[in-house]
Amino acid sequence: MLCQTIAGQGPIYRWVQTHRLHHQKFRQEDDPFYSARSFMAAQVNAQIMSYTREQQQLLSQVDMSDIEQDKVVMFQKKYYWVLYFVLHVLLPVNAPLEYWGDSIAAATFVAFSLRYLIVLNVCWLINSAHFIWGLDKNFKPSDSNSVFFITKSYWPQYHYLLPNDYQSGEFGDYGSDFVTAMIRVFAALDMATDLRTISSVAVRKGLTTAVETGRPIVECIQEHATEEMNEMPKNHFLNRDRFM
DSSP states (O other), X not given: OHHHHHHTOOOHHHHHHHHHHHHHTTTSTTOTTOOSSOHHIIIIIHHHSOOOHHHHHHHHHSOOHHHHTOHHHHHHHHTHHHXXXXXXXXXXXXXXXXXXXXXXXXXXXXXXXXXHHHHHHHHHHHHHHHHHSOOOTTSOOOSOGGGHHHHOOSHXXXXXXXXXXXXXXXXSSTTTSHHHHHHXXXXXXXXXXXXXXXXXXXXXHHHHHHHHHOOOHHHHXXXXXXXXXXXXXXXXXXXXXXGO
């Protein structure tokens, strides 16, 4: 929660709510991050403009009951702007003032304004650039947003096919990045439950079924993923090499 607040991306509650609507209405007019119109519409307009009446209504219908049971998330939602000012503005600006003797103007510009500008635009670019600039079939697939600028990552395709695969992180290799490792740690401590994933074998079976039956790819893959998860032990995350 502290790290997410430092990033300045808004409350976790709101982020989850809009992201769930984004997946439900992916690349439709009601998608909060719709990006098929133009690069600027995806990169800037979709992020700073108010939601339409239809989007607001759809957001109110998103099931947030699981998130509302999280006391940490609800605490952040209630006191977000206080936490934002302290963690995102005050502490970063204070560091160069106190430890490096920078001026208030320089500290504010570099530690707050410039940092915030870079973080926001890099985050937004992962969605907007993926749809505005097509992916060349000769590019090597990667599961890392950090190398998007070089290879135009194929991570988003998998993310939208199977968004509930806990092993698909935004940074690092599939199944071995820092976020996935932390999820496993919290699962071992019984602080994270119902970890879902799918092996490459099940993905291939799903693709084969889709070709043979003509059914939607996502539906076929999810079907094989569900069958596989039912056979996996509850502590499968402790022996991840067997389920890749």
